Amino acid sequence: MINTRVAxxxxxxxxxxxxxxxxxxxxxxxxxxxxxxxxxxxLLGMLKKAELIQTTAGKAGASLTRDPADISLLxxxxxxxxxxxxxxxxxxxxxxxxxxxxxxxxxxxxFGAAQDALERKLSSETIDGILHQxxxxx
Amino acid sequence: MINTRVAxxxxxxxxxxxxxxxxxxxxxxxxxxxxxxxxxxxLLGMLKKAELIQTTAGKAGASLTRDPADISLLxxxxxxxxxxxxxxxxxxxxxxxxxxxxxxxxxxxxFGAAQDALERKLSSETIDGILHQxxxxx
DNA sequence: TATTGATGTAACAAAAATAGTTACATCTAG
DNA sequence: CTAGATGTAACTATTTTTGTTACATCAATA
Numbered sequence: 001m002i003n004t005r006v007a008x009x010x011x012x013x014x015x016x017x018x019x020x021x022x023x024x025x026x027x028x029x030x031x032x033x034x035x036x037x038x039x040x041x042x043l044l045g046m047l048k049k050a051e052l053i054q055t056t057a058g059k060a061g062a063s064l065t066r067d068p069a070d071i072s073l074l075x076x077x078x079x080x081x082x083x084x085x086x087x088x089x090x091x092x093x094x095x096x097x098x099x100x101x102x103x104x105x106x107x108x109x110x111f112g113a114a115q116d117a118l119e120r121k122l123s124s125e126t127i128d129g130i131l132h133q134x135x136x137x138x
Numbered sequence: 139m140i141n142t143r144v145a146x147x148x149x150x151x152x153x154x155x156x157x158x159x160x161x162x163x164x165x166x167x168x169x170x171x172x173x174x175x176x177x178x179x180x181l182l183g184m185l186k187k188a189e190l191i192q193t194t195a196g197k198a199g200a201s202l203t204r205d206p207a208d209i210s211l212l213x214x215x216x217x218x219x220x221x222x223x224x225x226x227x228x229x230x231x232x233x234x235x236x237x238x239x240x241x242x243x244x245x246x247x248x249f250g251a252a253q254d255a256l257e258r259k260l261s262s263e264t265i266d267g268i269l270h271q272x273x274x275x276x
Numbered sequence: 277t278a279t280t281g282a283t284g285t286a287a288c289a290a291a292a293a294t295a296g297t298t299a300c301a302t303c304t305a306g
Numbered sequence: 307c308t309a310g311a312t313g314t315a316a317c318t319a320t321t322t323t324t325g326t327t328a329c330a331t332c333a334a335t336a
């Protein structure tokens with residue numbers, strides 16, 4: 001199972017996008033997410049490093065660097081999940097076994113294709129889409 | 139990142155499929171995977187519970203319950219990954235916050251669709267496909 | 277310009293998930 | 307009956323994730 005960082009990061013970005021005029025503090029965000037403010041600030045740091053948001057040290061508030069429609073869940077995923085591969089593969093399979101010898105390559109291909117499918121879908125989903133889910137009357 | 143169980147389970151099934159005549163012991167499989175035999179036996183237990191393989195207590199060897207072309211990586215994934223949801227979502231977001239109130243549903247939809255995409259791809263990949271990767275001349 | 281309240285981060289602690297190990301009951305086959 | 311295997315529980319170790327404490331630093335303003 002993938003960690004909650006992606007979910008929390010989307011929550012954070014939805015807050016920022018939906019309250020562009022407020023000065024969102026990490027304390028307020030934390031109370032909405034229901035966690036510790038430092039957890040929020042850590043994620044804000046990652047989102048900033050990924051250039052999805054802007055913040056100023058000492059000053060409350062954060063803003064998106066681009067339109068919510070141009071921030072995909074894949075962007076968020078990559079921002080908070082440093083690992084390249086979705087699936088972990090066991091190390092050092094036995095090279096003297098015909099299966100062990102080639103399994104790494106086979107798994108990398110199969111899992112890579114699956115990850116591609118996931119990422120394609122994630123790249124089609126945006127923060128703007130989340131906002132619509134949250135606020136549009138169906 | 140998803141645990142190595144899926145990768146190891148595919149490795150195991152590829153071994154079983156490729157050595158239908160040998161009496162594969164958990165010790166041999168462990169030496170190919172490069173781990174402890176008990177780890178293998180645990181996974182064999184899950185694969186058996188998912189009805190992908192058959193084994194006999196006390197007797198070496200395992201066999202697939204159906205053709206390698208009819209065992210998808212999605213079958214394997216579900217066999218060794220009990221959790222339904224690929225993405226974890228933080229619990230108890232604040233219902234008094236407009237975003238916190240609806241975020242769960244929005245995330246479930248977005249992540250659910252992404253998981254669907256992943257699973258569709260995994261269901262199109264089979265143990266037979268892995269065998270071809272391993273043994274076919276390209 | 278001193279105070280208040282915020283961010284940024286390091287360091288640590290706690291909790292949860294994963295993987296590895298030991299031990300042993302039980303079964304199969306010779 | 308014995309040798310060697312599976313099936314599983316219980317424990318340990320490791321790693322990852324999440325939560326917390328502490329504090330340096332910055333911004334705004336009274």
